[in-house]
Amino acid sequence: MSTDSPADQAHYVAPYDDGVSFDELPDSTPGGKFRLSFTGWVGTIVVVFWLFIAVFGPFIAPYDENDLPFPDAYSEFQEPQAGALLGTDVMDRDVLSRIMFGAGRTMGISFVATVLAYFIGVVLGIGAAVSSPKVDMVMSRINDAFLSLPSIMLGLVVVAAVGSSIPVLIVTAGVIYASVIFRLSRALGMEIKVMDFVEAARVRGEGRWWIIRREIWPNAAMPLMTDFGLRLIYVILFISSLSFLGLGVQPPQADWGSMVRENLGALQYGTSIIPVIAPAIAIATLTVAINLIVDDVSAHSGGKLSNRL
Amino acid sequence: MTTPNNTGEIVFEAVDLKINAVRDDKSELPIVKGVSFKVRRGEVVALIGESGSGKTTISLSALGYCKPGLKFAGGEARLLGQDLTPLSVNELRPIRGEKVAYLAQSAAATFNPSILINEQVTEAPVLHGSKTRAEADKKALALYHALELPDPETIGERYPHQVSGGQLQRLMAAMALCGDPDLLVLDEPTTALDVTTQIEVLKAFKQVIQEEGAAAIYVTHDLAVVAQVADHIVVLYNGEVKEAGPTETIINHPQHPYTRRLMDAIKPLPEAGQGETTSDDHLRDAPAIEVRNVDAGYGRISNGKPAIQVLRDINISIERGKTVGVIGESGCGKSTLARVIAGLLPPSGGSMLLDGEMLAPGIDERSKDELRRVQFVYQMADTALNPRHRIREILGRPVEFYEQATGSAIQTRVDELLELVELPLQFADRYPHELSGGQKQRVNLARALAARPEVVLCDEVTSALDTIVGANVLELLKRLRRETGVSFVFISHDLSTVASFADEIVVLYAGRVAEQGPTDRVLSPPYHPYTRLLISSVPETRTGWLEDTANSREAQSSVQAGVQLTAKGCPFHNRCPRVIAGVCAEQDPPRRVAGGHVIECHLELADLGGQS
Numbered sequence: 001m002s003t004d005s006p007a008d009q010a011h012y013v014a015p016y017d018d019g020v021s022f023d024e025l026p027d028s029t030p031g032g033k034f035r036l037s038f039t040g041w042v043g044t045i046v047v048v049f050w051l052f053i054a055v056f057g058p059f060i061a062p063y064d065e066n067d068l069p070f071p072d073a074y075s076e077f078q079e080p081q082a083g084a085l086l087g088t089d090v091m092d093r094d095v096l097s098r099i100m101f102g103a104g105r106t107m108g109i110s111f112v113a114t115v116l117a118y119f120i121g122v123v124l125g126i127g128a129a130v131s132s133p134k135v136d137m138v139m140s141r142i143n144d145a146f147l148s149l150p151s152i153m154l155g156l157v158v159v160a161a162v163g164s165s166i167p168v169l170i171v172t173a174g175v176i177y178a179s180v181i182f183r184l185s186r187a188l189g190m191e192i193k194v195m196d197f198v199e200a201a202r203v204r205g206e207g208r209w210w211i212i213r214r215e216i217w218p219n220a221a222m223p224l225m226t227d228f229g230l231r232l233i234y235v236i237l238f239i240s241s242l243s244f245l246g247l248g249v250q251p252p253q254a255d256w257g258s259m260v261r262e263n264l265g266a267l268q269y270g271t272s273i274i275p276v277i278a279p280a281i282a283i284a285t286l287t288v289a290i291n292l293i294v295d296d297v298s299a300h301s302g303g304k305l306s307n308r309l
Numbered sequence: 310m311t312t313p314n315n316t317g318e319i320v321f322e323a324v325d326l327k328i329n330a331v332r333d334d335k336s337e338l339p340i341v342k343g344v345s346f347k348v349r350r351g352e353v354v355a356l357i358g359e360s361g362s363g364k365t366t367i368s369l370s371a372l373g374y375c376k377p378g379l380k381f382a383g384g385e386a387r388l389l390g391q392d393l394t395p396l397s398v399n400e401l402r403p404i405r406g407e408k409v410a411y412l413a414q415s416a417a418a419t420f421n422p423s424i425l426i427n428e429q430v431t432e433a434p435v436l437h438g439s440k441t442r443a444e445a446d447k448k449a450l451a452l453y454h455a456l457e458l459p460d461p462e463t464i465g466e467r468y469p470h471q472v473s474g475g476q477l478q479r480l481m482a483a484m485a486l487c488g489d490p491d492l493l494v495l496d497e498p499t500t501a502l503d504v505t506t507q508i509e510v511l512k513a514f515k516q517v518i519q520e521e522g523a524a525a526i527y528v529t530h531d532l533a534v535v536a537q538v539a540d541h542i543v544v545l546y547n548g549e550v551k552e553a554g555p556t557e558t559i560i561n562h563p564q565h566p567y568t569r570r571l572m573d574a575i576k577p578l579p580e581a582g583q584g585e586t587t588s589d590d591h592l593r594d595a596p597a598i599e600v601r602n603v604d605a606g607y608g609r610i611s612n613g614k615p616a617i618q619v620l621r622d623i624n625i626s627i628e629r630g631k632t633v634g635v636i637g638e639s640g641c642g643k644s645t646l647a648r649v650i651a652g653l654l655p656p657s658g659g660s661m662l663l664d665g666e667m668l669a670p671g672i673d674e675r676s677k678d679e680l681r682r683v684q685f686v687y688q689m690a691d692t693a694l695n696p697r698h699r700i701r702e703i704l705g706r707p708v709e710f711y712e713q714a715t716g717s718a719i720q721t722r723v724d725e726l727l728e729l730v731e732l733p734l735q736f737a738d739r740y741p742h743e744l745s746g747g748q749k750q751r752v753n754l755a756r757a758l759a760a761r762p763e764v765v766l767c768d769e770v771t772s773a774l775d776t777i778v779g780a781n782v783l784e785l786l787k788r789l790r791r792e793t794g795v796s797f798v799f800i801s802h803d804l805s806t807v808a809s810f811a812d813e814i815v816v817l818y819a820g821r822v823a824e825q826g827p828t829d830r831v832l833s834p835p836y837h838p839y840t841r842l843l844i845s846s847v848p849e850t851r852t853g854w855l856e857d858t859a860n861s862r863e864a865q866s867s868v869q870a871g872v873q874l875t876a877k878g879c880p881f882h883n884r885c886p887r888v889i890a891g892v893c894a895e896q897d898p899p900r901r902v903a904g905g906h907v908i909e910c911h912l913e914l915a916d917l918g919g920q921s
Contacts, residue, residue, distance in 0.1 A: 196693040203651055203672060204707060204760070205680040214706075218697035 036296050043292030050286050054107045057100030065101040065254045069094045077263070079272045089263050089275040098254040099282055105255045107286070109169055110236040116174030117235070118228060121181025126212055126220065128182070129189025140186070146179040152241060159247040169248060173235050184227060188220045195219075229294035233287040240283055256283050320492050320524040321348040321371050321409075325384035326394075328366055328375065328548075340379060341367055342548045346541075348492065353518060353525045355535040355556075357571070358545035359775035360746065367545070368494050368528045370394070372409055373401045389491060406433040410485035414497040416477040419484075420469035426480055427465025434488040445487060452483040455520060456513040474639075475506035479513050486521055493518065493525040499534060503638040503802060504846040511537055511855055530775055532575055533848035536560050537855040544568050556852055574777040575850050579808035579832055595665030597796040598650065598683070598764045600625040603659035605642075605649045615657050619645045620820045623659070625798075627764065627813075630790060632797040634811030634828070636804055636843070642820040643800045647766045650798065651685040664763065681711045684757035688769040690749035694741040700727075700752055701737040707759040726755040730785060747778035751785065758789065766798045771806060783810060804843055808832060816840050819880035826906030835917035837908045838885045879911065887912060 036044060062083075063069055069084045070092065078088040086095035128139040158172045192198060198215050206215075240257025242248035249255035251262070256279040263275035328341035341363045348354045356364040366379065370386040373393030381394040388409060393401065405411075410433075413419050420429055430452075431445035440448065446465075453461035456479040469477060478498060485493055498514070499507045515538050518525050527539055535542055535556065542559040544552040544567065552565040563569045603623045608616025619642045627633050635643045648654040650661065655670035662668060663682060669675045687693035694703055704726050705719045714722065724734050730751040741749055750770060757765050767786070771779035783806065790797060801807050807814060807828075814831040816824040816839065824837040831840065845858060879885070882893035889911055898909040910917060 196687045196689065197695040199653065200685065200687065200693055200756070203653065203680065203685050204710060205672070205675075205677050206710070214698075215695055219695070 036293075039292045040296035043289040043296075046285055046289035047293065050103055050107065050282075050289075053100055054104040057103050061094075061097040061100040063094045063097040065098050066093060066252050067097070068092050077266045077269070077272050077275060080274060086278050087272045087274050089259070090265055091262075095259075095263075095275050095278055098259060099256070099279055102254040102256045102259060102279065103282070105166075105249060105253065106236060106239065106257065106283075109166060109249070109255075110173075110232060110239050113170045113173035113239070114177065114228065114232045114235045116170060117177035117181055117231065118224070120174065120178035122185045122220075122224065124178070125182040125185030126189040126216060129186045129193055130208060130212060130216070136186075139182075143179050143182050146176075147183070151176045151238060152245075155238065155242055156245070156247060159242065164247050164250055166249070169239060169242065173238055176238075177231060177235060181224075181227075181231065185220060185224060188223060189216055192216045192219050226294055226298040229290045229297070233290055236283065236287060256280075318350045319347050319387075320350050320389060321526065322346075322387045323367065323370065323384070324387065326367065326370060326386055327381070327383035328363070328370065328379055329382040330379050337380075337382065339382070340548050341370075343384065344543075344545070344548070344550050345384075346543050346550065346553060348524045348526060350491075350524050351519070351522050352540045353515075353527055353538055354541045354543060355527045355529060355539035356543050356545055357529060357532065357535055359530055359777065361547070362545040363548040364528045364530075364545050365496055368496060368526050369411075371492060371494050371526055372405055372411055403437065406490075407437045407439055407488050408490055409492040409494065410488065410490040412481055412485050412493065412495045412498050414500060416481040417469070417474065419481055420477065422469050424468075425465065426467055426469060426472070429469075430465065430480065430484045430487050433484070437488065439488060448487055448489075449483060452486055452517065453480075455517050456480075456483055457509070458483075473506075475502055475510055478502060478506075478510050482514055482517060486517060486523070489521070490523060493523050494528070495525060496528045497530070498527075500529065500531065504804070504848070505638065505842060507534070507848070508846050508855070508858065514538065515855065531848075532560070532571055532776070533850040536850050536852050537848060544571070560850060560852065570777055572850075574780040577805065577809070578847055578849060579804040579844055595662070596626040597629045597631075597664060598625075598627050598668075598798075599662040599665075600646075600650065601660050601662070603646075603649060603656045603661070605645060605654055605656040605658075607654075610657050613658060618657075618820065620649065620656075623815075623822060625815060625825075627796045627798065629763070629796055630794040631812045632790060632799055632810055634807035634814045635798065635800045635817060636802065636807050636814060637817035638802065641817045643802075643817050644768055645820075646817070647685065647768050647798060647800055650764070651683060651766055652680070653685075677711065681760045682763040683766070684760050684762035684764070685766045686753055686757045686768065686770055689773060690741070690746065690753040693753050694749060694756075696741055698740075699737065700739055700741070700744075703741075703752060704737075704755055704759050707756060711760050722759070726759055729758065729789070730755045745778075747774055747782060750774060750778075750782055754782075754785070754789075758793070758795070762795060764796045764798065766800070768800045769802070770799075772801065772803065779806075786810065804847055816843070821880055822907065822909060823881065824906075824908045830904075830906040835908065835914045837910055837917065838887050838912075839881050842884075879909070 062085075068074070068091075069088060070078070074092050076088070076090050076092055078084060078092065080087045084094045084096070086099070089095050089098065124139060124143075128136045131139070154176055155172050159168060162168050193216065198211060201211050201215050239248055239255075240260070243255050243257030244261040246258075246261065249258050251258065259279040260276055263279075266273050266275045323344050323346050325343045325345055326341055327339065327343055329337040330340050331337055344363075344367055346354060356368055358364045366376065369376065370381070370393070371388060373386065373388075373396050375381060384394075385392040386394050388404065391404075393404070396404075420426070427446070427449060430449045431440075431442065434440040434445045434448070435442055449465060450461060453464055458464050458476060458479055464472065464476075464480075469480075472480065481498075495514070499510050502510060511534065527535070529535055539556050542552075542554065542556050543550055544559065544565065546567050551567045552559065552563065559568060560572070563572050600623055603620060604614075604618065605620040606615030606618035610616075623646060625633055635646060637643050645654065649656050652668075652670065652672035652675055660667065661670070663679060668679060668683075672680065701723055704723045708714050708719050708722045712718075712722075723737055727734055727736060732748060732751055732755075736744065736748070736752075741752070744752065754770070770786075771782050774782060786797065786799075787810065789795065797810075799807060799811055811828050813826065814824075814828050815822055816831065816837065818839050823839045824831055832844070836844070848854060878894045878896060879898040882888050885893065888894075892911050896911070898911050901908045901910065901914050903914060908914065908917065
């Protein structure tokens with residue numbers, strides 16, 4: 001390749017003294033870097049924006065999440081105006097402030113739940129892939145049973161039985177989504193396990209744990225990371241759905257899903273529909289933005305031909 | 310319908326053709342840098358070059374096709390006078406499959422496994438409306454006859470998995486020719502085949518191209534094959550034409566240094582006396598490894614026999630610093646043998662000795678030191694090296710694992726290993742995909758050597774490499790053997806490679822040893838009939854060899870029959886030109902031994918020598 005210095009290449013060692021050498025070509029140039037596309041940049045900017053809001057929202061919000069901006073003129077669903085840029089909600093609270101408080105809660109719960117789901121799913125999934133066929137069989141069938149239950153129904157039952165709190169929400173979402181990730185990581189593990197380099201490690205005499213950690217995991221990590229972004233979106237929607245049904249984050253705490261539910265009346269009776277639309281848009285922009293980044297990452301790890309040249 | 314009499318008409322012409330790859334940042338990298346050549350009617354033009362030379366990319370331009378990520382950047386690709394480069398997919402559709410047809414390397418991947426062969430062969434002309442179904446069927450039948458397929462009347466009623474690899478390759482030719490194309494593009498159509506099958510396929514291709522009066526572009530890296538089928542040769546390197554001319558001229562008087570190098574890399578025909586003399590300095594009392602009466606197979610073992618037996622009664626003994634070559638067609642069990650020795654597939658019978666001591670059958674029962682002393686080198690360096698590890702980790706791990714070395718000691722050893730396989734030291738910080746195929750194969754070898762092994766099992770290590778690169782890797786192996794005293798088990802389907810490298814050859818057929826002995830003895834009379842078939846099937850780099858061989862060959866019928874693993878009798882009996890009726894199929898062949906040279910055949914040794 002043009003970027004290589006001549007000393008970099010192994011030349012044909014043959015008894016020729018005509019001063020001509022013919023280099024072999026590598027599959028790709030060294031140090032091919034990951035670059036974001038335009039849509040990837042848009043996604044990144046949006047995600048960074050929401051992350052900023054999630055962290056600093058409570059400090060820069062104009063009001064507390066339960067304060068009334070106009071305590072002297074109580075009226076639900078007020079239109080946007082000075083003092084309440086997105087208007088007020090069903091209990092006359094400032095919509096903008098509640099979105100800023102809710103950002104951290106929605107994203108935080110979803111993120112922790114997804115990490116939990118990944119921890120459970122990946123450990124058990126790759127564990128099943130490298131276990132004996134019998135152990136794998138038992139684990140997979142139990143997992144199938146979990147998968148066969150509709151996730152929202154399962155979540156409803158658990159939350160209704162135990163009562164809703166943020167830790168319960170996280171564990172419920174984590175366990176429910178772990179079964180999907182179990183499937184994925186088991187399939188990945190199975191695929192990588194039969195590769196020659198894993199067999200080479202076995203012939204070398206490496207232990208099972210080393211093979212999982214050093215041979216299988218680095219190759220499974222990239223596809224799993226790609227899926228992490230997608231799965232995070234599902235969990236955000238799941239938590240929001242539970243909140244919408246009244247079983248998620250409990251009032252008066254704000255969270256995007258519950259905001260949509262609380263303010264549903266605005267569609268019918270309100271003077272302004274912004275209290276419903278704004279949190280919905282927040283969910284949509286965040287999930288779409290994560291997707292845009294995931295697209296770029298997966299295109300990179302998929303190895304497009306132009307990347308390999 | 311083309312008429313053979315208007316030869317000389319230009320069917321395809323590339324005029325200063327340029328193709329670029331588009332990178333992510335929209336910058337363009339030239340892949341094909343202004344290539345020009347002509348293909349006339351009734352003529353076969355070969356594009357020859359190593360992987361990355363752009364030969365496939367150029368051949369696809371004859372279909373107006375660019376792989377994703379590539380684009381036409383200039384020049385013209387004229388088919389029958391019409392430039393294909395600016396055409397859209399819809400404009401190309403009537404041309405593809407009707408005026409130009411494409412034959413891919415792997416027929417198995419080209420055929421849809423769940424549709425009858427005949428339906429697929431006749432699909433294109435019927436779809437294009439150029440033939441009615443009856444006409445297409447008639448044409449297909451004529452092609453089956455012309456391609457000398459067995460049971461031409463009924464072969465179309467089978468599914469692709471019901472015919473052999475060589476037959477499927479010929480059926481693919483029938484598929485391409487069914488629409489009477491003006492131009493045929495063949496992309497390495499025989500590379501994946503065994504030599505014995507390759508002859509049949511080449512012969513059929515050549516004959517049918519002549520009869521149909523079509524023109525053809527033949528893409529390959531194998532000069533010996535080119536010499537048989539092509540009228541003109543275009544030598545490509547790095548997207549440029551290095552030399553072009555009539556086959557005779559290029560083969561006999563190559564001008565460009567690259568062409569000369571290609572010619573030099575061609576292995577000489579397998580003959581006695583080619584192997585270099587290996588030193589006896591490393592010899593010890595016991596052989597490095599000894600395989601005794603080994604049986605092996607796959608599936609559940611009952612009564613000491615596996616469900617599918619692959620190897621039967623194998624005896625091999627390898628002295629220190631020596632090499633045993635194992636040769637045979639695909640499916641004969643040569644890779645299985647390597648897996649048995651490596652401990653990946655415990656044998657169902659027999660035993661193995663390492664340096665005179667009993668070696669446990671499976672890897673789980675072997676000690677760390679036993680594992681260290683037997684190393685396995687895989688065929689495909691692409692899958693054998695973990696793509697997420699740097700070369701430093703790949704080579705450093707065996708050092709760390711077997712020698713409990715740390716930090717700088719590992720570092721020193723990695724540098725030593727890279728030097729040993731002639732790679733620059735800075736490669737230690739690269740990932741495998743940043744290396745070329747030959748370089749990867751060197752790393753693959755270095756990893757095995759990192760363990761300081763006594764026996765290295767090489768499974769087709771040069772088969773996936775280009776001619777020149779493969780020749781260099783073989784030189785490296787020879788040097789390593791001299792310097793380190795490592796014993797090699799060298800598995801290959803290529804008799805020429807084995808002949809130049811091995812001290813002893815084992816010829817496997819259907820899981821049994823057909824012939825075995827010192828290289829010079831195996832490659833000189835008396836021969837086992839199968840060994841003779843193998844030797845005579847290795848293509849010579851001279852024009853006219855194909856006709857000579859195909860006409861004189863005693864074993865013309867042999868390829869039609871499939872390989873069968875028989876419970877009794879000689880497995881080769883259904884292909885053997887000298888089969889003794891009622892004996893070969895019924896009784897196990899006796900083992901005829903003469904001074905370390907073993908032939909398993911019913912014929913007397915005296916009858917097996919001499920004339921060919």
